Amino acid sequence: MLNNALTDLLTKMADDELIQGHRNSEWTGLGPMMEEDIAFSSMAQDKIGHALALYKVIQEQLGGTDPDQYAFCRAEKDFKCCHLVEMPNSGYDLSLMRHFLFDMAETVRYESFADSSFEPLQHLARKFKGELKYHTLHANAWVIQLGQAGEESYDRMQTALNETIALAAGIFEPSREFESLLTDEKVYPGETALYHRWLDRIYPVLVKSSLNLPDISSIQPAFGGRQGVHTPYLAPLLKEMGEVIHIDTKANW
Amino acid sequence: MTTLVSIAAVYKSLEKVMDPEIPVLNVLELGMITDVQVAEDGVHIAMIPTFAACPAVSYIQKNIRDQVNADLNIPVTVTVDKTVTWQSNRMTAEAKEKLQQFGIAPPRKLDSELTEEIFIETPCPHCGSKDTYLRSPFGSTLCRAIHYCKSCGQVFEHFKPLE
Numbered sequence: 066m067l068n069n070a071l072t073d074l075l076t077k078m079a080d081d082e083l084i085q086g087h088r089n090s091e092w093t094g095l096g097p098m099m100e101e102d103i104a105f106s107s108m109a110q111d112k113i114g115h116a117l118a119l120y121k122v123i124q125e126q127l128g129g130t131d132p133d134q135y136a137f138c139r140a141e142k143d144f145k146c147c148h149l150v151e152m153p154n155s156g157y158d159l160s161l162m163r164h165f166l167f168d169m170a171e172t173v174r175y176e177s178f179a180d181s182s183f184e185p186l187q188h189l190a191r192k193f194k195g196e197l198k199y200h201t202l203h204a205n206a207w208v209i210q211l212g213q214a215g216e217e218s219y220d221r222m223q224t225a226l227n228e229t230i231a232l233a234a235g236i237f238e239p240s241r242e243f244e245s246l247l248t249d250e251k252v253y254p255g256e257t258a259l260y261h262r263w264l265d266r267i268y269p270v271l272v273k274s275s276l277n278l279p280d281i282s283s284i285q286p287a288f289g290g291r292q293g294v295h296t297p298y299l300a301p302l303l304k305e306m307g308e309v310i311h312i313d314t315k316a317n318w
Numbered sequence: 319m320t321t322l323v324s325i326a327a328v329y330k331s332l333e334k335v336m337d338p339e340i341p342v343l344n345v346l347e348l349g350m351i352t353d354v355q356v357a358e359d360g361v362h363i364a365m366i367p368t369f370a371a372c373p374a375v376s377y378i379q380k381n382i383r384d385q386v387n388a389d390l391n392i393p394v395t396v397t398v399d400k401t402v403t404w405q406s407n408r409m410t411a412e413a414k415e416k417l418q419q420f421g422i423a424p425p426r427k428l429d430s431e432l433t434e435e436i437f438i439e440t441p442c443p444h445c446g447s448k449d450t451y452l453r454s455p456f457g458s459t460l461c462r463a464i465h466y467c468k469s470c471g472q473v474f475e476h477f478k479p480l481e
Binding site: 100101103104106107108110111112113114115117118185188189191192193194195196198199202203 | 369370371372373400401403404405432434453454455456457458460463464478480481
């Protein structure tokens with residue numbers, strides 16, 4: 066039972082990393098300036114590397130399958146990523162805001178694993194934490210600068226925040242089946258606790274950016290992703306991601 | 319009964335395995351080797367990547383295997399150590415000096431958690447000036463950031479400090 070709960074939790078996290086990583090990689094060659102092109106490409110590499118590390122834990126510690134097969138040969142309904150990461154990149158404003166909200170969420174999540182009862186998570190959390198610092202450093206610097214860079218820039222960042230906040234709140238969709246088991250077993254503090262820690266973490270940066278956090282009590286978090294219910298944007302992305310492996314799923318690289 | 323090779327001989331051999339992205343540094347100087355054991359069935363070496371998504375890990379593992387095997391003529395296994403995390407403080411003082419000579423600003427020693435301040439006044443590896451600023455925390459590889467030196471007008475790379 067605990068193994069199923071852990072597999073569920075790690076699959077959500079890994080799928081988020083994989084899909085966000087692919088969205089980041091879509092900026093390769095198209096970034097608004099060279100440094101940003103490199104930044105999103107590097108973050109893509111980090112995210113997909115983190116996804117691989119998590120899929121490996123599922124394979125090696127929890128009786129799962131080969132990471133490549135698991136990442137690319139599952140049906141859409143078996144993916145457990147949140148809706149936030151599925152959204153197309155749209156403009157750079159939206160991409161930056163998503164990057165800010167998502168990486169802060171990852172930061173509080175991995176910090177919470179520092180004393181997890183599931184040891185492989187403790188180790189991964191230590192490793193990812195230092196790397197994530199560079200992601201949040203990048204995100205915070207841009208959100209703060211653009212929030213203060215004049216009327217058009219401010220409007221666009223505020224609009225991006227308004228459009229992504231409910232999606233980002235959807236990261237913290239608790240599992241009906243496994244949530245209490247995971248918290249009882251001290252694997253992690255649970256989604257609701259992480260949600261509040263995340264709000265405490267994003268708020269000071271938004272204040273520095275002069276951006277207004279929309280009234281949290283009035284937003285409807287975009288849940289569903291964790292249960293395999295996805296936006297129309299995921300299926301085409303999975304198809305594109307799997308295009309090469311599906312030519313021959315048994316091929317050796 | 320086979321003659322066991324000495325641990326020192328293995329380390330000597332490891333000195334020849336260079337990092338593919340920074341060819342002036344070997345795997346020992348970078349602090350990537352966490353354990354060396356000599357047993358009846360061969361040499362067992364444990365290593366760690368600098369960044370989790372480092373694409374060169376299996377390539378480095380192969381280079382270690384090939385080098386130690388060629389030098390000592392015994393079976394070698396190289397595994398990724400899952401109990402130790404790489405931190406930039408693992409890099410030796412000699413390694414930092416060589417990095418500087420190579421044109422990459424070395425990571426400063428981290429005494430506590432990484433903060434934004436670590437990026438301010440990074441000394442330029444070309445002219446030594448501290449009148450520099452961070453252009454991007456991401457560079458040509460995962461372990462490098464890009465800075466600009468206002469004194470000599472050069473863009474330079476910085477090996478990122480990592481907790």
